[in-house]
Amino acid sequence: MFRFPRRSAGQPPRAYLIALSLLLAGVAVGAARAETLQAEVAVQSTPAFTSSRLSVEVMGTGPDVILIPGFASSREVWRPTAERLAATHRVHLVQLAGFAGEPWSHGDGPLLQPALDELARYVRESGLERPAVIGHSMGGLSALMLAQQNPDLIGRVMSVDSLPFFSALYGPAATPETARPFADQAAQMMLTSSPEQFRAGQSQGAVGLSRTPETQAAMVEWSVASDRQALAIAIREVMTTDVRPQLATMSTPVWAVYAADAEGGAPPAVAEAMWSREYADLPGVRLIRVDGSRHFIMADQPERFAEIVDAFLAE
Secondary structure, three states: OOOOOOOOOOOOOHHHHHHHHHHOEOOOOOHHHHHHHHOOOOEEOOOOOOOOOEEEEEEOOOOEEEEEOOEOOOHHHHHHHHHHHOOOOEEEEEEEOOOOOOOOOOOOOOOHHHHHHHHHHHHHHOOOOOOEEEEEOHHHHHHHHHHHHOOOOOOEEEEEOOOOEHHHHHOOOOOHHHHHHHHHHHHHHHHHOOHHHHHHHHHHHHOOOOOOHHHHHHHHHHHHOOOHHHHHHHHHHHHOOEOHHHHHHOOOOEEEEEEEOOOOOOOHHHHHHHHHHHOOOOOOOEEEEEEOOOOOHHHHOHHHHHHHHHHHHHO
8 A cells, every 4th residue: 555646526647547556566576586486495286277367386285375466466476475484384376367477368358256266166176175365455355355255265364455445545435336437547548558658657656565676676577567458357346346345244364464654655544544444344353554564565574574474374
């Protein structure tokens, strides 16, 4: 999350739409770093599971943990976390179709729900026993939806800087209906921007999403490698998907970890008020604020994030 301009009447400013499209983005930690670390951990393939909606890389042994990246993100966003956890857990790294170079073959059809259906199928067919699911941004929304739709399938959920209704960023009175025109505009921008405009917009917004230049640069590259049609579909769906009405009936334990950064991100008081308000109806939710971080907590505060993940999995 980051500080964003207020919505004005009529058309929102271009900078707002750029930031809006970027807020859901995941960040790759860099191919060179991934290649260096990957040799240290045994990586398993999943030949029995094939899907045009997602792919899964598996590493390690132990209790199952599923890691879901966010909008436009590569699974590499989770690489340091996955390789650390693989010593004690079996880690399932998800890559969604259409993002970060993964092919998209579904035209203008839906993205989010079919991917969730396939992920649920993966859990069942792979024989996973109530895995923990950790998702960043759009991946956090996906994790909540997966648990809501399959309460007997998922053991626990951690959402990382993710709200149950993204467009609550417009304000507490926002609804899917009032957000729809802005979702359509954001999607249209994805489809019509020239390559130069698109890269410039991603670069502009990246600064508000992470404190580290390496993270900012990597995020832009993964966004540029994504399929524009998939991006347009995803941002429209996420901006108009509100899972708050189902929170009160959830029985799956949920931790909601969120970022606060007084120097370029969301001020602590603002972030705390928003997350407390938006998760208020979820019984037993554990809200954890991470200061000194923007949207990509795992990159901006890796040691603190690792502590939180370990506590979440140990509970």
